[in-house]
Amino acid sequence: MAGSDTEPRQTPEELQAEIDREQRRLAETLDELSEQARPSNIAKRQIGRAKERGARILDEARALVVGGGAVRVESRVVRPEEGSIVLKGDDKVVTTYQSRGRLPTEALILAAGVGTIVAVGVVAWAVRRKRG
Known part of the structure; x- marks a missing residue:
């Protein structure tokens, strides 16, 4: 066995600093998860999604009833910010309509x-x- 195989790669201070950083990161992640899992926040997200879906359905129905009075310009999926904690269904579809007139x-x-x-x-x- 070579002597370099048994020598530590990091000093005890470096190891402690790395452990401290990881503990802080884990604590922040747990805080974010607990905030997102709070029933009031879940309810707010669900209400927001229902409103968005209702508005989208209303826009689609309006476009059908009008028969050409509103035109869909664009639909795209908006993904959450990188690094955010994503729950199932957090993607949002944004649809833009343009009115053709009266x-x-x-x-x-x-x-x-x-x-x-x-x-x-x-x-x-x-x-x-x-x-x-």
Whole structure:
């Protein structure tokens, strides 16, 4: 055996400094995880996602009803910052729309008609359910 194989590669002070750095890094990571795992923060993220999805669905429905009044310009996935802790589903889709102008009268009449039909259907369903 050569003498260099048994000699330490780092001094005890260097080893202690490295251990201290890793402990601080681990403590920071644990703090971040506990902050993200807090129920109130999870609820806030879920509410934010629901709002984003609802807005996206509303935009898509508006584009369909208008029949060309709004055009999707761009859709892209926005990834979290590098080094951040990612939970499943943290990616966000950002969609940009551009209006072509004022809504045509036919689209407004169609939207009002669909809204009326849905409202009558909900009322009929509620009355029927209450009787049954």
